[in-house]
Amino acid sequence: MRIAVTGGAGFIGSAFCRHIMKRDDIEYLVVLDALTYAARLENLESISDDRRFAFVRGDIRIPSDVSDMLSRYRPDVIVNFAAESHVDRSISYPSLFIDTNVKGTGVLLDEALKHGIKRFHQVSTDEVYGDTEIESRRRFREEDPLLPSSPYSASKAAADLLCLSYRRTYGLFVTISRCTNNFGWGQHAEKLIPKTIERSLRKERIPIYGSGENIREWIDAEDHSRAIEWIINNGESGEIYNIGTGLELSNIALVRMILRMTGGSESLIEHTEDRKGHDRRYALDSSKFTRLSGLSLTAEETMKSLERTIELLSCKTSSTSL
């Protein structure tokens, strides 16, 4: 397989690249990434010397950047991770999110068509469904309506719809995965888990929106990568796959867990004004993916991975940045 990964220098894109390069049937993998503030090229160091690997600096919003990469490398598959991904920033700079996440995906789809790409996979999010009441037991299914709350989730929902329209209108082979919150190595320090670890170790205030009762479902970025690997090999065109584990944690419970594991005091927690339009609870029904793929991602195993990840990130943070 010849594969192009857009946004491959980001947190999950790089985890996917490291994962997929373990396969012998990868003829080559090319990463196209604009290297925004969120990119971390060091996340690709372990595979950068592999002769099957190439990196191109380029912007998915610029047709010639995408076209030049596709002409040169002629991949069979595009996996699109490239996005502005932080909800808080989308509230401050919505137009940047529309530009990258909607227009950028549109450019990729156009170029995929022109270059005869065999498969296009769009990495989406559970946030496109909107939220449920905290007490609710509802889990979103793939056919549920899209009711995004933030400019981030609305831009991702728009991108999903564009992908589906390119399948219906032009016959492009398109798959979409909608995944829950990821944890793992190499995530930008603006995100909840790395930020809380760093602040706990530095004994700095840990801001938490409102009461912190908002619930998120969590997955290891490694497991997300395995799920996408299955989809690009077995997924069917036009299909959407929810990817979750059932591990639901409120933000405050997660912060307390990190404080316990890093020796931080709960007095560091500072409840701040709630995020605008803050989603209360996300939860996915991932039974379609589990049934078809046979990959079972359980809450118990995910909790163990989360604990291991917090331990490892704490050691790394202590040794590098304190």
Ligand SMILES: NC(=O)c1ccc[n+]([C@@H]2O[C@H](COP(=O)([O-])OP(=O)(O)OC[C@H]3O[C@@H](n4cnc5c(N)ncnc54)[C@H](O)[C@@H]3O)[C@@H](O)[C@H]2O)c1
């Ligand atoms: N982080 C999560 O928990 C989560 C959950 C579900 C889905 N997702 C989705 O997964 C994808 C990856 O998320 P992440 O957390 O790794 O994001 P990230 O912010 O860590 O990485 C995004 C990458 O995209 C690149 N990029 C941004 N704009 C670009 C452009 N115009 N052209 C080319 N490259 C560009 C950045 O340089 C960066 O390397 C996103 O599409 C996101 O919506 C993330």
